[in-house]
Amino acid sequence: MSLPILDLALFDSADREAFLRDLRLAARDYGFFYLRGHGLSLQYQQDMLLLAKQFFALSDAEKTAVAMVNSPHFRGYTRLGGELTAGRADQREQFDIMNEGLAALDQQPLWRRLRGPNQWPASLPALKSGLLLWQDALSDICERLMQAFALALGQPADIFAPLYRGEPFQHLKMIRYPGSKQAEQGVGAHKDAGLLTLVMQDAQSGLQVATAEGWLDAPPIPGTFVVNIGELLELSSNGYLRATVHRVVSPPAGVERLSYAFFMGPRLDATVPLLHLPPALSQEVQGSASDPANPLFSHVGENVLKGRMRSHLDVAARHYSDTSFASQPVAPVY
Numbered sequence: 001m002s003l004p005i006l007d008l009a010l011f012d013s014a015d016r017e018a019f020l021r022d023l024r025l026a027a028r029d030y031g032f033f034y035l036r037g038h039g040l041s042l043q044y045q046q047d048m049l050l051l052a053k054q055f056f057a058l059s060d061a062e063k064t065a066v067a068m069v070n071s072p073h074f075r076g077y078t079r080l081g082g083e084l085t086a087g088r089a090d091q092r093e094q095f096d097i098m099n100e101g102l103a104a105l106d107q108q109p110l111w112r113r114l115r116g117p118n119q120w121p122a123s124l125p126a127l128k129s130g131l132l133l134w135q136d137a138l139s140d141i142c143e144r145l146m147q148a149f150a151l152a153l154g155q156p157a158d159i160f161a162p163l164y165r166g167e168p169f170q171h172l173k174m175i176r177y178p179g180s181k182q183a184e185q186g187v188g189a190h191k192d193a194g195l196l197t198l199v200m201q202d203a204q205s206g207l208q209v210a211t212a213e214g215w216l217d218a219p220p221i222p223g224t225f226v227v228n229i230g231e232l233l234e235l236s237s238n239g240y241l242r243a244t245v246h247r248v249v250s251p252p253a254g255v256e257r258l259s260y261a262f263f264m265g266p267r268l269d270a271t272v273p274l275l276h277l278p279p280a281l282s283q284e285v286q287g288s289a290s291d292p293a294n295p296l297f298s299h300v301g302e303n304v305l306k307g308r309m310r311s312h313l314d315v316a317a318r319h320y321s322d323t324s325f326a327s328q329p330v331a332p333v334y
């Protein structure tokens, strides 16, 4: 068993219908697939991995100078063990950016504090332009995929456009998993919260996807991205498109693994639509239907903020202790 491989170039070809069917089945059965034909060259992907390597090779002092704990907007560097998934420390170091912007003057509702500038290391000037261009390129791929998902579910192509038009919520994470003697939690089992995630991995395996038969490896395939569905797209499609639990197991001692995860979420002020699927599709949905009153549909910004606070307790303590959000329940364990 392995994850399906889809070719996005077919979306703009005479084979569009076959592509949409395969996309629908991959998202329904696995919630995960490899994507090729996305228009970004293997060379470009490798250059981006090299940039990640250069960043993580900076000294502790250089990385600490852009530590996330400095940023009320949850941007910057998180050292090994500094992030939690389901209450447990992940064995990875990472650098997060989101939409480059200015801090909002009006900080109510509270999630507006998520908006603001990224932090950039002075000693690696190529990082800023490199990551911002990459973030936009990945965002464009996600927008095309959102149109494809809309059509695959019998909806108008632009039904999701209000979620990303103008400025979708972009979150790019550059990650390094160091090797370890015993298999450790690189990142603990979780679902991604937003709409879509694109993962690019170097040559090292470690990503695993939950299936009814147990954990399925998603080893690197050069030139591809691994795409997975987030919880909001699952809710919006009434459970048809699946948000699947996944994790990363640390590489063996002496080996590191580099990856990029790009999370595309809706605009923070968006309301997510609950789709009415054609009868043939809605019959296939198992489990309970989405409740249109679920606050996840309408409180996008608030939920992103809560998720960030659960993962980064130090940022929450330094920048949000004055708020009603300060004490959050621990995330569910999958």
Ligand SMILES: O=C(O)CCC(=O)C(=O)O
Pocket (backbone or CB within 6 Å): 173, 175, 187, 192, 199, 201, 207, 246, 247, 248, 259, 260, 261
């Ligand atoms: O590094 C990876 O391959 C995936 C990371 C991931 O699932 C996440 O950060 O949400």
Ligand SMILES: [Fe+2]
Pocket (backbone or CB within 6 Å): 190, 191, 192, 197, 246
């Ligand atoms: Fe993830």
